[in-house]
Amino acid sequence: xxxxxxxxxxxxxxxxxxxxxxxxxxxxxxxxxxxxxxxxxxxxxxxxxxxxxxxxxxxxxxxx
Amino acid sequence: xxxxxxxxxxxxxxxxxxxxxxxxxxxxxxxxxxxxxxxxxxxxxxxxxxxxxxxxxxxxxxxxxxxxxxxxxxxxxxxxxxxxxxxxxxxxxxxxxxxxxxxxxxxxxxxxxxxxxxxxxxxxxxxxxxxxxxxxxxxxxxxxxxxxxxxxxxxxxxxxxxxxxxxxxxxxxxxxxxxxxxxxxxxxxxxxxxxxxxx
Numbered sequence: 633x634x635x636x637x638x639x640x641x642x643x644x645x646x647x648x649x650x651x652x653x654x655x656x657x658x659x660x661x662x663x664x665x666x667x668x669x670x671x672x673x674x675x676x677x678x679x680x681x682x683x684x685x686x687x688x689x690x691x692x693x694x695x696x
Numbered sequence: 697x698x699x700x701x702x703x704x705x706x707x708x709x710x711x712x713x714x715x716x717x718x719x720x721x722x723x724x725x726x727x728x729x730x731x732x733x734x735x736x737x738x739x740x741x742x743x744x745x746x747x748x749x750x751x752x753x754x755x756x757x758x759x760x761x762x763x764x765x766x767x768x769x770x771x772x773x774x775x776x777x778x779x780x781x782x783x784x785x786x787x788x789x790x791x792x793x794x795x796x797x798x799x800x801x802x803x804x805x806x807x808x809x810x811x812x813x814x815x816x817x818x819x820x821x822x823x824x825x826x827x828x829x830x831x832x833x834x835x836x837x838x839x840x841x842x843x844x845x846x847x848x849x850x851x852x853x854x855x856x857x858x859x860x861x862x863x864x865x866x867x868x869x870x871x872x873x874x875x876x877x878x879x880x881x882x883x884x885x886x887x888x889x890x891x892x893x894x895x
Binding site (some may be wrong): 663672 | 697698708709710711712713714715716719742744745746747749751752780781782799804805806807808855858859862863866867891892
């Protein structure tokens, strides 16, 4: 079985997107980029209640 | 993006306050009644627009004596927070004194959480001594200088951290002290040229 995924190329594309996105943020007013960001962040926050790990398991995970 | 710069301060006007901003702001408002703090790492990038989430908010605090910490611990409990670490107040304080990190979340949640640690090294000390005040409407937060954030992210070195460093550079490159950035990059032995970070 062959995995056709070039990690290096993928990272390069991700960095290109970071540049593209940063230029967009710089170009638009604060209320525009922050409104879109808020939709994403707020959805993460709503979904945080579904995080079913115990504190002990979470600490074990992050302290590895 | 419109940012207003004053010495030691950045103002972000007309920013939509996210639920994460609210969580961080509410906690820091409590914390600053007990000690100075500086937010480092992922949340700093998110504050300036990066479209990603974070599970935790890394925060460095100045030393608190045990009585002050106990008072802070009790206040947090009254305000609906709890420590994820399975220690009592004495154990938590010992952890901080030993240079370890403690995590605090709102009751019945695990994430997001605030990760607290005492100032430990010169970089921590520089961060908190030279922290930047970010003003968003009526609220304010203190973050690490961008000139240290970028090299630190490169030092951490994961793909996500490098993306964060590149993002901060793209947002702030006209405004930061590039010479200071270069000094920190040298001190942390990191290079950014391959990512377009030119010092």
